[in-house]
Amino acid sequence: MKLFNSIPNRVRVHFYTICLLLISLKLFSQEKTVVDKNQVWFGYMSSVVISQRFSLWNDFHFVPESFFVARTGLTHQTKNFSITTGYGFLLLPLSTTQTQLTRREHRPWAQLLSSSSFSKSLSFVNRVRYDARFKQVVTAEELQSGYGFTNRIRFLTGLRMNIPMAGIEKNIPFVALSNEVLLNFGKEVVNNTFDQNRIQLSLGLQKKSVQYQIGYMNRFVQTGNAQYTLNHTVLFWVIHKLSLSKIVSAHHSKDLSYDD
Secondary structure: OHHHHHOOHHHHHHHHHHHHHHHHHHHHOOOOEEEEEEEEEEEEEEEEEOOOOEEEEEEEEEEOOOEEEEEEEEEEEOOOEEEEEEEEEEEEEEEOOOOEEEEEEEEEEEEEEEEEEOOOOEEEEEEEEEEEEEEEEEEOOEEEEEEEEEEEEEEEEEEEEEOOOOOOOOEEEEEEEEEEEEEEEOOOOOOOOEEEEEEEEEEEEEEOOEEEEEEEEEEEEEEEOOEEEEEEEEEEEEEEEEEOOOOOOHHHHOOOOOOO
């Protein structure tokens, strides 16, 4: 942790940018079949401060015909980083030749988030998240009682720029841009290391402890060997920050808009 903290912010930015660029170049150089789809993504995220160093994480996401996520966790905040561990429950619709199935997923997860500011209006965030995915097994187009297991690692980089407006003190508009690469790994993974890539551009409004966001996400998902779905997704997100204590550390004011 101390070693990573000693690395200058600009070096971290270049490192993550180069890694994401190399992964994207390798992916798009391959021959593939791509299907386009349109989606709408509704999301609610919250952080409830319970002490100077700890907060409760809760978020809910719903994309019709794609997934539902209910997730919770406990966050420990240090000076420059936040570490969160928790559990998520998912419902994943699955189309077959005969019917529409909805399988369950249990997902323990953990993440490390680092946020820094270049100026009063421009901030940068790095996030590494691990997902332990226990997905309900589907055999012969029928849901089974057992679960399969895969590991997934996620790398996100994002920028947020506040837009100061005269006469508006507590309502702050902003623009957010991010890219996230999701990769599968482990002995269970053979031909589908790449899971998906998410590019997001959104407009938001910060009103005291609540953020409202609307935006667009280009979600490029691998669905089979050399088969991909390009989801053009409209986002409607609400991010809420609450406190159970009168003492709210400044460390708990980090942006939550990249959580999904």
